[in-house]
Amino acid sequence: xxxxxxxxxxxxxxxxxxxxxxxxxxxxxxxxxxxxxxxxxxxxxxxxxxxxxxxxxxxxxxxxxxxxxxxxxxxxxxxxxxxxxxxxxxxxxxxxxxxxxxxxxxxxxxxxxxxxxxxxxxxxxxxxxxxxxxxxxxxxxxxxxxxxxxxxxxxxxxxxxxxxxxxxxxxxxxxxxxxxxxxxxxxxxxxxxxxxxxxxxxxxxxxxxxxxxxxxxxxxxxxxxxxxxxxxxxxxxxxxxxxxxxxxxxxxxxxxxxxxxxxxxxxxxxxxxxxxxxxxxxxxxxxxx
Amino acid sequence: xxxxxxxxxxxxxxxxxxxxxxxxxxxxxxxxxxxxxxxxxxxxxxxxxxxxxxxxxxxxxxxxxxxxxxxxxxxxxxxxxxxxxxxxxxxxxxxxxxxxxxxxxxxxxxxxxxxxxxxxxxxxxxxxxxxxxxxxxxxxxxxxxxxxxxxxxxxxxxxxxxxxxxxxxxxxxxxxxxxxxxxxxxx
Numbered sequence: 001x002x003x004x005x006x007x008x009x010x011x012x013x014x015x016x017x018x019x020x021x022x023x024x025x026x027x028x029x030x031x032x033x034x035x036x037x038x039x040x041x042x043x044x045x046x047x048x049x050x051x052x053x054x055x056x057x058x059x060x061x062x063x064x065x066x067x068x069x070x071x072x073x074x075x076x077x078x079x080x081x082x083x084x085x086x087x088x089x090x091x092x093x094x095x096x097x098x099x100x101x102x103x104x105x106x107x108x109x110x111x112x113x114x115x116x117x118x119x120x121x122x123x124x125x126x127x128x129x130x131x132x133x134x135x136x137x138x139x140x141x142x143x144x145x146x147x148x149x150x151x152x153x154x155x156x157x158x159x160x161x162x163x164x165x166x167x168x169x170x171x172x173x174x175x176x177x178x179x180x181x182x183x184x185x186x187x188x189x190x191x192x193x194x195x196x197x198x199x200x201x202x203x204x205x206x207x208x209x210x211x212x213x214x215x216x217x218x219x220x221x222x223x224x225x226x227x228x229x230x231x232x233x234x235x236x237x238x239x240x241x242x243x244x245x246x247x248x249x250x251x252x253x254x255x256x257x258x259x260x261x262x263x264x265x266x267x268x269x270x271x272x273x274x275x276x277x278x279x280x281x282x283x284x285x286x287x288x289x
Numbered sequence: 290x291x292x293x294x295x296x297x298x299x300x301x302x303x304x305x306x307x308x309x310x311x312x313x314x315x316x317x318x319x320x321x322x323x324x325x326x327x328x329x330x331x332x333x334x335x336x337x338x339x340x341x342x343x344x345x346x347x348x349x350x351x352x353x354x355x356x357x358x359x360x361x362x363x364x365x366x367x368x369x370x371x372x373x374x375x376x377x378x379x380x381x382x383x384x385x386x387x388x389x390x391x392x393x394x395x396x397x398x399x400x401x402x403x404x405x406x407x408x409x410x411x412x413x414x415x416x417x418x419x420x421x422x423x424x425x426x427x428x429x430x431x432x433x434x435x436x437x438x439x440x441x442x443x444x445x446x447x448x449x450x451x452x453x454x455x456x457x458x459x460x461x462x463x464x465x466x467x468x469x470x471x472x473x474x475x476x
Contacts, residue, residue: 002348008306009326009372032373039368040349042327052326056373080362104438106356106416110364190437191351 004042008051015140018055018167023142025051027164032056033076036103036111037119061114061169064088073171075114080105082113092133092173093285094181094199094278098125101183104191114168122157123193128215129183131224132199135173141166151223178210179203180286184274185217188261194218195261196270198250200278202238204286209233209242212279219271220255228253229275238283240276247276311375315340316384330366330374331355334381342382342411346440353439356412357381363416365438382411385418393456394418403452405443412439417453426457 008025012018022029030049032038033056041047055061061076064085071091073082082088083099102108102116102125116124117137130137130150137153139146142165150171153160162168185197197217203210212233214226229250236242256267308323315338324333334340334357343366346354350368357366358380385392394417397403404410413436420427420435427435432453433446441449 003329003332004327004370006306007326009309009370011372011375032370035370035373036350036365036368039329039370043348052370054370054373057376103350104353105435106353106363106365106438107350107368109362110359110369 002043004039005045005048007042007049009054010051011054011057013057015058015061015167015169018053018058019140019142019165021051021053022165022167025053029053031118031167033112033115033118034078034110035115036107037115037121041119055167066091066175069175071173071175073113073173075112075117075168075170077113079103079108079111079113079116083108091175092129092181092201094129094132094183094201094282095126097183098129098185098197098199101125101185101187101191101194107191113171117153117171118160118162118168120154120156120158120160121193122220123218125183125185125194125197125217127154128197128217128221128224129199130171130173130215132183132201132213132215133173133181134201134213135171137168138170138172139166140169145169147172151225154223176203176211178205178286180282180284181213182278182281182285184278184281186270186274193261196256196267196274198271198274198278200275200282202233202279202282202286204238204283207238209236209238212246214246214250214275214278216250216254216271216275218256218261219267220257221250221253221271226250226253226271226275233279240280243276243279243283246279247272247274250275309372309375311372313371313374313376314378316379316381324371326370326372328371330357330359330364330369330371330379333371333374334366334379340381340383344408344411346408351438351440352409353412353416353436354409356415356439358415358419361419363419380415382414385414392418394421394453397452397455398449401448401452401455403444403449409439409441409443413441413449417456420453421457427453429454 010021028050032052032054061074063074089096135150136147181201183199185194196219199215201213212230215224229246251268251272254271256264258264312321331345344354346352350365355366356363394414429450432450
């Protein structure tokens with residue numbers, strides 16, 4: 001039987017209260033959102049917090065809204081809510097692509113967007129999607145809030161820039177005209193973590209790529225991104241040849257590790273192929289297809 | 290700062306953290322009491338309330354044998370702390386029937402041989418009920434998608450899909466399986 005170790009439990013009644021509880025209980029306290037990453041880690045003693053601070057009552061952290069040219073997603077938004085959001089699907093179909101292949105419908109009912117990001121698993125799908133979209137993360141702490149780019153958020157496997165006493169409250173994605181996006185994942189079976197996955201966002205100026213964002217999952221890409229491939233695409237014609245080359249570049253710069261999900265060579269192949277596929281589908285969407 | 294108890298928490302059988310008081314409405318009946326913060330909802334339902342219809346399977350939120358509703362939503366109760374259910378409603382398979390009458394989903398599973406050993410069945414039925422409340426006429430593919438987080442090792446799923454389809458038909462559905470206005474549903 002797997003059960004978590006003894007742990008103290010506090011229920012936060014507001015963001016300010018959650019921050020004061022974090023301050024009171026110190027660095028061994030953890031925010032508990034859906035718990036679908038943290039509780040399994042606690043069962044295995046891979047995480048052993050002294051105190052859980054439950055934020056599930058903070059409905060003010062559960063929202064998806066277009067405001068000021070940005071899509072804003074509250075940290076407590078459940079995966080199922082993001083998958084159901086027409087605004088998210090309309091502006092950033094990559095988010096729906098990714099959500100459809102995260103775990104299963106029942107897990108998505110309770111697991112949260114913010115919890116997934118803060119778990120910072122190198123195989124987590126939304127991290128690459130947000131990297132591709134050049135999103136930013138709002139982090140609240142005792143001295144107020146700060147905003148960091150999605151590409152500065154992760155400091156390594158299972159590590160983020162969130163310091164003791166701070167918590168993630170919101171994800172922001174700038175909406176820019178002329179864009180399209182997509183996510184492509186290969187897993188061993190339905191609902192599993194990816195062997196490899198790639199997300200792409202593309203913004204067009206006529207037939208030329210004005211800007212591109214590429215996110216990579218589970219293939220050892222620094223900060224889930226492929227900046228060299230993005231740089232190549234900027235100003236390049238939006239063609240199959242450009243996308244194939246971008247895939248090659250993305251694969252050259254990632255550092256996949258062989259593990260039970262597959263050998264490094266295969267993962268590198270996936271980084272190449274899935275980047276090209278995601279770009280292809282993102283282009284179709286940018287053109288209204 | 291680390292308390293002695295926290296340091297040895299994984300190994301000691303010593304006293305736990307402070308209990309937390311909860312009030313949970315399970316199948317329309319309110320329960321108020323103190324529980325350990327680490328107590329998982331599945332164990333609370335089975336071991337504290339004696340509601341053994343919900344099954345405890347993989348422990349890793351993969352198999353779905355432990356699915357119950359938390360308010361309006363099916364969740365995997367092996368990965369939810371009981372404390373998180375405070376102030377909420379829980380629906381288990383014991384609460385599916387109404388006035389001695391089986392939910393059409395239950396009747397469908399019986400009529401269409403949607404179960405063999407029965408281990409996965411309570412979770413399957415709770416997710417199926419939720420699906421039919423939101424999509425009264427789901428296609429076989431939609432049923433398979435909705436149940437894709439739940440594992441059956443006996444049936445090959447064919448009869449489970451048939452059972453849910455049966456419950457969706459007029460003779461089965463009839464709209465009387467909606468638990469969103471269940472007793473205790475004031476949340």
